[in-house]
Amino acid sequence: MNDAPTRGYGKDVGNKTSLRVIAHSSIQRILRNRNELLNMSQGTVFIFWGPSSYMRRDGKGLVYNNLQLMNQILPQLKVYMVSRHKMLQFDDLFKRETGKDRKISNTWLSTGWFTMTIALELCDRINVYGMVPPDFCRDPNHSSVPYHYYEPLGPDECTMYISHERGRKGSHHRFITEKRVFENWARTFNIHFFQPDWKPESLTINHLEIKPVF
Template sequence: MKTPRRHGVAVLLVLLMCASYFLLYNHPSFTGSSRDANDTHVGQQEHLRQPTEAAPARTTKPHPPALQGYLGIIDHKPLKMHCQTCSLVSSSGHLIGGRRGEEIDKADCVIRMNDAPTARGYSRDVGNRTSLRVIAHSSVQRVLRNRNELLNSSGDTVFIFWGPSMYMRRDGKGLVYNNLRLMKQVLPKLKVYIVSLQRMLQFDELFKKETGKDRRISKSWLSTGWFTMTIALELCDRVNVYGMVAPDYCR
């Protein structure tokens, strides 16, 4: 009688254990934690599989190229300047009454010559802005006389002075060169550049190539308009010229 009883007790214990495992497996906390663990594991795998987005590249404005042959009066460093569109305004009186000032000022850079004015009622015809002013050695004194208009209120204007080598010598005997150094010392923020001797010789060669004449043999002088036009073609992608007369204007 004892053996069947023990056998029945063992069977009962097995049934109770099975029932306990069944209830534990179906309990909400057990299934929820298992699913959360599975979801976390899957989420980690998906996160690892996601490609990392590349950081956007920082765009920096490129520095303007150096224009060889135009040197700072003090440090002798080359001029760094570039313009997409330029208005080259001549010093003639052909623009008077034309009211082209607003159109001229719309260009990226406005180029003027010598002591050509922008104030005194001329702005409506020739504009207000000046980005670059090309000045001959013979016009330095006139520029100094009008320094309140041309120099003191110049802002970011770049000044390029040209002249014969005897006036631009750096050994203390160049009259124009000495005056320009003094000007820079008095007005340290002024952007003063000169045309180097090597660049002047290149201008002579260009003149001979374009006209067939040797400048020295023919005793010709290059005008400020010649220098300004050549500099503008180096400096600008596109040049609009204002007030320049036709070659046969005086014929």
């Protein structure tokens, strides 16, 4: 996802990237690291998402303009954008699953949200590596690890999750809320979590089956 590298981390994350989902906020980092993330990504499909103001095609859309430039420099790249209509569907999905309106709750969907939903549309089985369960950070003895595996001196994972989940002023990712949705999806769809290995807790009541829309 985004600008996460594989070079130097192959033992943990592998060396193959078939699909990379990228947020509008990561476009500059992608361009700065284009030799590794773009030039060496033979066969990788890139999907960019962002608000319509970044994706507009009238010369004022920052992401769209950069993608046009990328296409001129590297015409072999397979680059796609999430349309405004699809972005609204992602918002609707969040509201259906959580009962919360994304805009009213000052929520920014994470790249993980887009990636998981796209994966559900494309894959018969999804193996998710490195994602902790929703209640992980409640355990006072939880391990402390970086939010990004490639930034060992960066912010702590749980510190980031909790601050975003509780944030009210400005827009925030709701990482823990999203993880609860993913946990619920795993009860219906062929989703499995590894490193750490965990399975969704059993529900004591029947839940509605709501299929993601992409």
